[in-house]
Amino acid sequence: MAHTQYLKAVKITEKVYWVGAVDWNVRDFHGYKTERGSTYNAYLIMDEKITLIDSVKAPFKNHLMSRIKSLIDPTKIDYIVSNHAEPDHSGCLAEVVAEIKPEKLFASVAGKKALEAHYTFDMEITAVKTGDEISIGKDAIKFIETKMLHWPDSMFSYLVNDKLLFSQDAFGMHLAGSQLFADEYSADILFHESEKYYANILLLYSGKIKQLLEQLPSFNLDIDIICPDHGPVWRRPEDIEKVLSWYSSWCEQTFSNKAIVIYDTMWHSTEAMALAIGDGLRDSGCVTEIINVTARDRSYVATQMLEAGAIVVGSPTLNNNIFPSMADVLTYLRGLRPEKRIGAAFGSLGWSGEAVKQLEEYLQSMKVEIVAEAIRQKYVPTEDDLKKCYDMGMTVGSELLKRLNK
Numbered sequence: 002m003a004h005t006q007y008l009k010a011v012k013i014t015e016k017v018y019w020v021g022a023v024d025w026n027v028r029d030f031h032g033y034k035t036e037r038g039s040t041y042n043a044y045l046i047m048d049e050k051i052t053l054i055d056s057v058k059a060p061f062k063n064h065l066m067s068r069i070k071s072l073i074d075p076t077k078i079d080y081i082v083s084n085h086a087e088p089d090h091s092g093c094l095a096e097v098v099a100e101i102k103p104e105k106l107f108a109s110v111a112g113k114k115a116l117e118a119h120y121t122f123d124m125e126i127t128a129v130k131t132g133d134e135i136s137i138g139k140d141a142i143k144f145i146e147t148k149m150l151h152w153p154d155s156m157f158s159y160l161v162n163d164k165l166l167f168s169q170d171a172f173g174m175h176l177a178g179s180q181l182f183a184d185e186y187s188a189d190i191l192f193h194e195s196e197k198y199y200a201n202i203l204l205l206y207s208g209k210i211k212q213l214l215e216q217l218p219s220f221n222l223d224i225d226i227i228c229p230d231h232g233p234v235w236r237r238p239e240d241i242e243k244v245l246s247w248y249s250s251w252c253e254q255t256f257s258n259k260a261i262v263i264y265d266t267m268w269h270s271t272e273a274m275a276l277a278i279g280d281g282l283r284d285s286g287c288v289t290e291i292i293n294v295t296a297r298d299r300s301y302v303a304t305q306m307l308e309a310g311a312i313v314v315g316s317p318t319l320n321n322n323i324f325p326s327m328a329d330v331l332t333y334l335r336g337l338r339p340e341k342r343i344g345a346a347f348g349s350l351g352w353s354g355e356a357v358k359q360l361e362e363y364l365q366s367m368k369v370e371i372v373a374e375a376i377r378q379k380y381v382p383t384e385d386d387l388k389k390c391y392d393m394g395m396t397v398g399s400e401l402l403k404r405l406n407k
């Protein structure tokens with residue numbers, strides 16, 4: 002890149018520095034709407050073997066190099082560890098390796114394969130596995146594979162004496178900011194962005210996360226600092242406890258008395274049904290949110306689904322199908338594999354009316370238990386028709402509360 006950068010490293014401990022990039026402008030991360038931007042975090046450990054942990058997305062290579070240069074000549078780097086091969090953390094890695102010529106490049110076994118499939122390196126990648134430890138001088142790095150969290154190659158690196166966990170995507174969030182540490186942001190933003198990140202990226206790996214959290218004590222990791230690959234660094238004990246407890250709760254796929262109605266509408270008949278269903282859900286005692294998918298993006302809907310126990314979906318029929326906007330959102334939600342939810346389907350129609358059946362098929366493929374008979378509304382709903390919608394809301398809401406109180 003032609004521009005000269007004047008960007009500095011940020012100190013985390015006596016020997017660990019953040020040398021990553023802040024992407025203030027990214028708004029779409031392969032479908033995930035990142036309205037607060039993001040960061041691609043990389044870290045430099047200044048021990049006898051100077052070690053770079055992860056790199057950054059390709060266009061930000063000069064940010065990384067500039068921050069490294071604010072501390073040392075990059076060619077002094079001895080080791081590079083790649084915790085995750087996804088290109089937001091490895092896009093410039095081959096170029097960085099060619100420039101720095103480190104003594105060693107470490108990745109998990111699957112990471113080595115993934116990196117070699119993406120890039121050409123002029124050196125061998127050293128594969129490491131769970132329990133392997135390398136000395137970097139006074140300190141050491143221990144590796145823990147975290148397969149499918151969220152790629153097969155993902156792994157954690159733990160800096161033993163500093164008690165610092167490099168957690169790649171885990172415990173991260175898409176949040177651009179000038180401040181590096183979580184305690185420099187509002188609690189609301191941290192929760193909202195962590196929740197959104199979990200809902201959109203990690204929900205479908207909840208089982209693996211549960212397993213990992215259960216295994217963590219057996220690795221004897223005393224964690225003072227968590228350095229993720231996106232968003233702020235967690236350094237206060239109470240914050241580390243907080244983010245771990247969020248993950249413990251989210252991975253259980255527990256839900257609250259929240260019910261969401263997700264719909265699109267052509268001439269407002271399906272919308273009138275959605276509103277009546279929403280009133281029924283509310284009057285049953287549920288916290289209800291009605292989401293028109295043209296007003297909200299799919300990552301917002303996924304975030305609301307994380308907490309919702311009931312999902313009611315509506316669409317008119319367009320050319321013998323559900324609305325494309327609904328197909329988009331439901332395909333996305335299905336991929337995230339929510340568990341233990343209940344739901345129902347509804348929609349208005351003119352003549353063929355396939356949409357409601359298709360909505361039910363989506364719910365079934367998402368393993369959402371259908372607890373109310375679908376409502377197929379011919380053209381415009383009358384007051385009596387809307388009463389049926391209200392009753393559907395009551396039925397779904399009552400069933401959700403019954404399950405919560407079991």
Ligand code: FEO
Binds near residue numbers: 230231
């Ligand atoms: Fe942030 Fe999975 O890459």
